Amino acid sequence: MRFGLAILACSLASAAQAEESFPARLAGHAVLPAFTLVAPPADAPRDLWLAGRFTGAARNDLPMSVEGDTGPTYGSHATGISLPFIGQPVQGMSGFAMNRAEDGSWFTLTDNGFGSKVNSPDAMLFFHRMRPDFQTGRVERVETVFLRDPDRKVPFRIANETTESRYLTGADFDPESIQYLDGEIWIGDEFGPHILRVALDGRVLSVHRTMLEGELLAGPDTPGVTVPAQPGKDFRVQRSGGYEGMALQPGSGLLWAMLEKPLLADDGQPEGDFLRVMTFDTAKGDWTGDSYRFKLAEGATAIGDFNFIDETRALVIERDNGEGDAARACAEGAADQSACYPLPARVKRVVLVDTASTDAEGYLRRIGHVDLLDIADPDGKALPGHKPDEGNFTFPFFTIEDVARVDDSHIMLANDNNLPFSGGRQIGQAADNEFILLSVPELLAAK
Template identity: 85%
Template sequence: MRLGLALLACSIAPAALAEEVFPARLAGHAVLPAFTMVPPPADAPRDLWISGRFAAGARNDVPMSVMGDTGAAYGSHQTGIALPFLGQPVQGMSGFAMNRAEDGSWFTLTDNGFGAKANSPDALLFFHRMQPDFASGQVTRLETVFLHDPDRKVPFRIANETTESRYLTGADFDPESIQYQDGEIWIGDEFGPYILRATPQGRVVSVHQTMLEGAALAGPDTPGVVVPAQPGTDFRVQRSGGYEGMALQPGTGLLWAMLEKPLLGSDGQPEGDFLRVMTFDTAKADWTGDSYRFRLSEGATAIGDFNFIDETRALVIERDNGEGDAARACPEGGSDLSACYPQPAQVKRVVLVDTAGTDDEGYIRRIGHIDLLDIADPDGKALAGLHPAEGNFTFPFFTIEDVARVDDSHIMLANDNNLPFSGGRQIGKAADNEFILLSVPELLAAK
């Protein structure tokens, strides 16, 4: 989820990391409209029938009264959708589970709401079962499950502490990755960062603090971290830098939890051009003590999702902080940003890695990648109005946070549309929740 507009100041290693680039062909395209709302549960507090009252800063109880925009660094383009909302927005697709539900539908996750702990106390946390139909171009939401903590498993005070059902909100956690195994849901959180274990009905079973090299990791939004706090000393996880990807390894029951951004060193600066990956044993409900490193390529600042495709190989979404078609980039030095993108998308990739190929420093081997800004569409699968005027199909969104293997030839992706703060596809229009099916047999076969 978009949090602030500053670019991550991180020195990226040169692409002496040169790796093979594989072709990608668009095989399907479906959309869940940006303005898709669900009602809260019947037993939820009545104030949760309106969401986003704090997203614009000061409290605002007047529905649909403050227009969303992309922020000054991205041209301040209005998105056509105003806050607060009547109901809870389904926006923010932030993770696909590798294993599907028994009916073949996909578990997918909505994140914390409006991008920050302080502005999301009225955003409920939930996951879904969804079924994209690439023939019709539509996405069906089959079920929405709200996370709740009636057994008081969360180790800190939550926004709905005194209610009976204790529904979780974006002031409690920022869920960004999801897995389904043996009838249980596992969710990776950015604030703690924590791993949450829940039933398929959304009831929290346990909450696990992150351990790395014998020490607990914390971020600026972890309960117990108070201002003033020294980056690199009081906390090492960057804001919005927790578990963006959490892959479930087939046959082992291990969760490979990958941070979105580099950890901070003792000087308060990113420790390097790599992301930490810790493994968690779901059978023992504890950390294994093993950790690895994923090296970012030149121009990348973060990852968006992480999922295995077999026992050792996995897909990682790698991205920069840009959004929008580079063909519509603003001219250098120009002052009118109303019809162009000040920070267009430049690095949006799906990287294939092999976790069995780590080196002596723990770096996971990168095999190759596909470029999400260069997707062939010879069959005209892009939905009307969503293909660039010239060139190949692109997926130019700020946060692309969902990837999973569909079969031996295809993968599926979706974006987090940060409603109502991101555009990316069309200037002046909020980004929809787009699902794309890509034919990538060469990538999936690469070793």
Template identity: 75%
Template sequence: MRLCSAIILTAAAMTASAQAEEVFPAKLAGHAYLPALTLIAPPADAPRDLWISGKFTGKTRNEDPMTVMGTVGKDYGDHPTGISLPFIGQPVQGMSGFAMNLAEDGSRFTLTDNGFGSKVNSPDAMLFFHRMAPDFTTGDVARRESIFLRDPDHKVPFRIANEGTESRYLTGADFDPESIQHLDGEIWIGDEFGPYVLRVAMDGRILEVFPTMLDGQLLRGPDTPGVTVPSAPGKDFQVQRSGGYEGMALQPKTGLLWAMLEKPLLVEGGGTEGDFLRVMTFDTQSKTWTGKSYKFKLSEGAKAIGDFNFIDDTRALVIERDNGEGDITRACADGATDKSSCYPVPAEVKNIVLVDTASVDADGYLRRIGHVNLLDIADPEDKALPGMRAAEGPFTFPFLTIEDVARVDETHIIVANDNNLPFSGGREIGTAANNEFILLSVPELLSAK
């Protein structure tokens, strides 16, 4: 009996080992950044209200620029970030998605999200996307163009914050844009609030707004227009707050958008349907949901995803992350009361996962091929910029929200973070995170099948 049990245990161990996901090496090949405090002026025809942003991030309106220090929040030690609100102008802040296709000049389409983290505090944060070009030789990032979203043709199906203005510029009280794709001279954006898919002209005009359908039902979140309070999670809405489209991949040759939710869906009672994320496909030609959906399995400790982009006809990259921030070697000791010089919730799970969308199991799960660990990046050539490298050990990318990944060529990928200005650190305690772009050499990952 003991021998039989031993054989069974050994077989189980072998099976588990065989199913373990492969971890591929990553080497830093380039490093560039856009400074955290990067502000731009609104368009000339924007309401004067939008020249001062962040007025509503506190308990009361504050119109005095740079008077309230930003912090990372109570859960993360209340560390100050060294940058104060409100801002004169609009913050470019963290990047929140890369398009798969480049612009004609080789720059990358990326976008700024809703502003300051919620509908309530972002009515003066303008929405816009960019063309950016990181230079991994100089370490600089060139912002070549910023295009502001607006609704002059009244395509948005609900009242917007700037409803009564002629220009009708959109703000973070209207949408939370988190993913972007460029296709046939138009921009497609995945929004978290609806969640919606937005079709946008290259000049920023909203062309169409598509609500989300899953299994024939309309998906809604707590910030979807029409959802009233009180409402029951899982019954009146199924998408978690800040749980809409964090990643929306464009499949080559098909025109299909693979829209992935950031967090698991809610079920009646307030729980979630499991440790997986829903992926729905939208046909940009017919402008309809295909009715097909899939599941992305989160690894242990991961809570959400940050971006999603194809690298060929069927394989794609997904950023998965926990809710941690900062180097784990500087984690707060158990029971520590003084957290001013340590990280209470350090980064532990920050992966770039390779999936095969053509390989789906009987339960609808996309096959995970393997991943690279963004907390274990080799830097033998000292590519990390001064002040952004660890004193010892590997180079890490220990940010709370890492939200951009795309294939560069057969051996390299590019990754960037959303720095949630002025509410995230991660690199240095007491200092706001910059908008960092890293070039990674990952030939084994990109060639894995």
């Protein structure tokens, strides 16, 4: 009898894990060039006119003097763009808001600058309204809004604490997800992790720490966490493991905030192959106390974005840490990696989940997915220089951090190009900010 029950349990587990793969067709392609800069506001401190001075072993005040590269994990390929920048880089598209602006443009977000709290004190934080044109292949930056804290709502000392303008930088927050609701912006941060409520002019209105099961969550970069600290004891959120995705549920005013990586257990190791999702009530300005789990597929290590398509179903970008086309993978043990990818992209997906369908442990039901490494392009929509020599179109970037429903048949995605430290499209060339329009009617109709 126990043997029969075991077989039944295994069968049910297999059925629960079954997930349909749907086709994707490229319907549009637009690019914001990697080397796109914006001038700081007139009242910003003068030192913020030079960004990226602290990304090396020593301070560097000589503009455009040190070329970026992808680092040893990814072959140390040069990217052709040098730091520090004169002006602020419009890079790292890290989230799409579900609701568009009144003129139809999309709210999108630039991340904290150069990848960490330590190296980004001269990287300003801002969000944009952008309008990709899939006919011309260009992306219009309609507006850029810089985040600032003139009313001292941030509950800790910021990098520009003593300035009158109090502009926020990548030493303060790591903004990775964005939503637009009732004339205000909501931003998910990775350092705290925090949720920020922001006015359309960039003023911080409130900052909210994260509560899970009655306890405050913290990471190694949370203000108040001191080093040395014991992972799993002093903090449970992994570095760069905060709110990479934060979906706004239509009609409810609830933010579903999803951590990028698994939480740490008491032993300092990941608690499992799943991500925590907590709900926040924007009307009350507080957590609901409800939490859920998103199961990562085999080979996936993190998520990139999270957005609803209706009242209960939502899209999640799921990824591994790879970068570059697998067709150009380095041979095992290859000493020369200058013309190949040592850690190519293998798992890059958009997953459809049903938030209204959970099991006893709170796992969201995975309905199906599309493979971003196998996108048909029968109409030749891929821009020149942005597609493989052979096979289908791919989106083989390390961090793909933007997805949103456009209509009943289409979704739009964009990458975070980690300027100037990521390639992925061409070896020896910094990745552009690419926007792609995918026709995926079967995925969007799936229940």
